[in-house]
Amino acid sequence: MLLLSDAKQMDFVVLGLRGGRVRLSADLGKGPASVLSTTVNDGHWHSVSAEVSRRSVSLTVDGSRPATASIKGNHLDVDRTLFLGGLPAGVNGRRIGVSSSLPGCLRSVSLNGTILDLSKPFSQHDVTSCFTKDQTGSYFNGSGHAELMHDGYKVGADMAVSLEFRTSQSEGIFLGISSAKVDAVGLEMVDGQVVFNVNNGAGRVALRSTGPLLCDGRWHHLVARKTKHGLTLSVDGTQYSAANPYPQSTSAETNNPVYLGGFPASVKQNCLSVRSGFRGCLRNLRLARSHLNLPLHLSSAHFLSGVTPDSCPAS
Structure with a gap:
């Protein structure tokens, strides 16, 4: 325009x-x-x-x-x-x-x-480079994040997030949902492996993938699921699970927005161990809770920074 x-x-x-x-x-x-x-x-x-x-x-x-x-x-x-x-x-x-x-x-x-010299605007917001060849997905350049569900998202007792990712970086944030206290959910890349963290209020429970490094520039599919009694993680079909060691605490009472790819410096995230923004591509993001299975459309996000919502560079 x-x-x-x-x-x-x-x-x-x-x-x-x-x-x-x-x-x-x-x-x-x-x-x-x-x-x-x-x-x-x-x-x-x-x-x-x-x-x-x-x-x-x-x-x-x-x-x-x-x-x-x-x-x-x-x-x-x-x-x-x-x-x-x-x-x-x-x-x-x-x-x-x-x-x-x-x-x-x-x-x-x-x-x-x-x-007009487009490299020297008076001001700009969420303007990124164009890709010579692109493919379906959303590109994160590692410097920002996307904010969805600005009014807050309650994880509760059961929740699942599914997505596909492609990155060459060994660290980065996929998703963070937190509260003002300790309840939170975090999904991240640490040392080339996917880590799923949940805190229902009594303490953090972590589940980590193993095997070949996932920062190989190829597409990978993951599903992270939280229930009352434990966590499950599926990465390219390989299943991982961990029991909830705090049976008296089964629900994550979160009330903050959903952050993808990173989060603002002023926001606290209780279940993320890295601060590095995600650099790479995400696609087919879905967030499920009980009977609600919602696709996450970044083009309609409340806030975007460092994100190209409808295009990824082709590998």
């Missing part, structure tokens, strides 16, 4: 995606006009040219015949700030039809013939 607008969004130019097609919208102060391209959400690079004049808006994609529409107004009265890819928090894009950030890549952006 590209946006030029005044403070009240009376005059604006927006270039973005709508239903898989490029959409150019503009208002010179006397009513909006817009045009649409053909479908472009095919994973390939496309060349887009947009023009706004006093009389018309024009949109050309991949050298095709321009799509045009008439517009009324004298000139475009906008602020000097140009937004690329999305809008910052606090800016309401409802009037101009902007509801989400661009989940894709931009390059060779120019405005009125001047090439």
Whole structure:
């Protein structure tokens, strides 16, 4: 998405995606006009040219015949700030039809013939590199995290988390769910093995995989399950189990958000032993509790930093 607008969004130019097609919208102060391209959400690079004049808006994609529409107004009265890819928090894009950030890549952006240096923005948030070849999943660069279920998640007596991961780092955080006290669940990579930690309030119980190192850059599948009486861990079909040595304590009374790939410095996590953020790819994440089996969609996370939610570099 590209946006030029005044403070009240009376005059604006927006270039973005709508239903898989490029959409150019503009208002010179006397009513909006817009045009649409053909479908472009095919994973390939496309060349887009947009023009706004006093009389018309024009949109050309991949050298095709321009799509045009008439517009009324004298000139475009906008602020000097140009937004690329999305809008910052606090800016309401409802009037101009902007509801989400661009989940894709931009390059060779120019405005009125001047090439923009995208490596030196005035500010940026959750902007990562594009991948020459990508695959399904979410990429974590090791510097941030994803926050889901902002209002808090209660683990309780039974819970299971399943995911697939690919990494070349021997340490990193997969998942952390905690409370203000000691109750918590943590899933992490330590010395190239998966470690599952649970504290129901009486003390930490840990379960660790064994065998070949899992930081080999290949995809691995894991399922970590907590019950009242113990823990089970499955890594690529190999099963591990540990009994709960505290039978009087069977429920993890957590109330904090779910953190993936890391967690903020201001947040305490009682069942994670490493501080290193996860660097690699995660996919097919699911969190299950009793009859609820929820897929975790990072594209709709409450907060993302250092995460590309819908793309992983191909191995």
